[in-house]
Amino acid sequence: MSAISLRELSVRVGTRNLVHGVTLDVPEGTWCTVIGPNGAGKTTLVEAVAGLRAIASGDVSLLGESLASLSERSRARRVALVPQHPVVPAGMSVHDYVALGRTAYHGVLRAPRAEDYHVVESVLERVDLTDFRERDVVTLSGGERQRMVLARALAQSTSIMVLDEPTTGLDLRHQMNMLELLRREVDECGLTVLATLHDLTLAGQFADRLVLLDVGEVVLDGPAGEVIRSDELAKRYDMELRVMDVNGSDVVVPVRDTQRVRPARSTDQ
Amino acid sequence: MLVLVFAAVGGLVIGPTPIGFSRVVGDVLSHVGLGHSTLTPLQSVIVWQLRAPRMVLGLLAGTMLAVAGGTYQGVFRNPLADPYLLGVAAGAGLGATIAIADVGGGLSTPSWTPLLAFAGALVAVGVTWAIGGRGLRTSTSSLILAGVAVASLFTSAQTFLQQQASVDSLARVYIWLLGSLASASWSSVTLVLPYVVICTVICLVAARALDVMSVGEDESRSLGLAVGKVRLLVVAAASLGTAAVVSAVGLIGFVGIVVPHVVRLLVGTSYRRILPISVIAGAAFLVVADTIARTVMAPSELPLGVVTALVGAPVFVFILSLRGRVTM
Secondary structure: OEEEEEEEEEEEEOOEEEEEEEEEEEEOOOEEEEEOOOOOOHHHHHHHHOOOOOOOEEEEEEOOEEHHHOOHHHHHOOEEEEOOOOOOOOOOEHHHHHHHHHHHHHOOOOOOOHHHHHHHHHHHHHOOOHHHOOOEHHHOOHHHHHHHHHHHHHHOOOOEEEEEOOOOOOOHHHHHHHHHHHHHHHHHHOOEEEEEOOOHHHHHHHOOEEEEEEOOEEEEEEEHHHHHHOHHHHHHHOOEEEEEEEOOEEEEEEEOOOOOOOOOOOOOO | OHHHHHHHHHHHHOOOOOOOHHHHHHHHHHOOOOOOOOOOHHHHHHHHHHHHHHHHHHHHHHHHHHHHHHHHHHHOOOOOOOOOOOOHHHHHHHHHHHHHOOOOOOOOOOOHHHHHHHHHHHHHHHHHHHHHHHHOOOOOHHHHHHHHHHHHHHHHHHHHHHHHOOHHHHHHHHHHHOOOOOOOOHHHHHHHHHHHHHHHHHHHHOHHHHHHHOOOHHHHHHOOOOHHHHHHHHHHHHHHHHHHHHHHHOOOOOHHHHHHHHHHHHHOOOHHHHHHHHHHHHHHHHHHHHHHHHHOOOOOOOOHHHHHHHHHHHHHHHHHHOHHHOOO
């Protein structure tokens, strides 16, 4: 069964159709990364899957259940979100922040139960933040903060996670660490991941499958190695790209064109 | 809690007519079957018909304003939010002005003032809601802007009526606008009590939801919180409770904004601690302020709003100077 199933999904923001007619199936326990130039509709797409954007037409199903029929709490037990720019509330401890991930289980009228605290402790350990549990969230570095946000999403104990540019603002080592953590959850715990990434090399190395989105429509959908090598990819980015094999891993290298300067596309979602 | 007890006892003991501490406490204990009262009948009337309802109304008003302020700050994620954000003050002010200035005739009896103030406050919040509440499930900014617009409209109408009013009416309008517990009675306590209890309980129960909402609207929703419903409920409760209190005691500033901030500095940013402690701190603060208001220039009284502002403004400036430490 598909963990995530999109059928002719269209999402309108204001007067603009940012996603239209997207059909996509993400099988359980796999990692699908959406790539594409700025303004392609990647963020809008994952936010729609997370239930944060009104659907203009089509349908989103999570584990066979239509998103429209799910209450907020039911939805939060199926899909967790790692936003691109998470709000980090000053004064809150790392433990309390991660414990927010259990809201869908104990509700807001009851205190977390022993089971909820057990999950939080376990997740803190998995992302190596146990020693930081009492720290104020604003005192964490970018890498620690991103692990904390991932920990909150893991504490939701969902089988689906959507991530919008989870490596934004991280240095190379922390980008790799973050994605390795996520890959481990996919391989060892059967997590289903739908992510957006700008870095084509990282996207190709960690995802099972890549979906190239442009102006709100799916252009390519296939195994990472195939999509990375497609001529269509370079065309959509409007530049020359080379794929090099480094120790068995694909590395995507943009080639500088010194003859002309192209104006960047202005739309950015 | 001890501060609250001292404030309450002080509210009964301190006043222009000196009645000894031990005699007041002895009288209080005699009501629960411990010992005998030594108060004269006149002193008993002063304590139980003048000071006690005033003290209890102060506790209720302080509680509601502080909790409503803290709740507004949480739900709007805005450190400058106070209970009057959505036009309650302007609406109540217009209602009270209509009554005191006797617009249309027949409204000059004292009972019309709280009634029209309450109605005005509810109308103002209702209009604000009608204009800005449509987008409330996704954003609060439209509601805040609608509150600003409605408050301006009601305030300008109020100013126009004040301009037309007699000098005597104008003086009474200003006294009302600055807030006072002087007209407190057991009947006003009875009227306000259910609103304060129910609305405070709703806000306290929502404290955990306010903590979740500290990560913003989208993330709260992704965590499973029905943000729109929670917002509607707590904004309605805080507004209704504030309207009830304002109709009884007039416009008392700074309690709703300063008390939650001081509490936040002391106990951290979790609304599960801020709101319950604001109940105690707000109640104690207002009773102490009222005790000061009615004693420092006895036998005349300072307007309560002047005292809360005199204390509240420096505290507020102090908090602003510590802006780096004030976190939401």
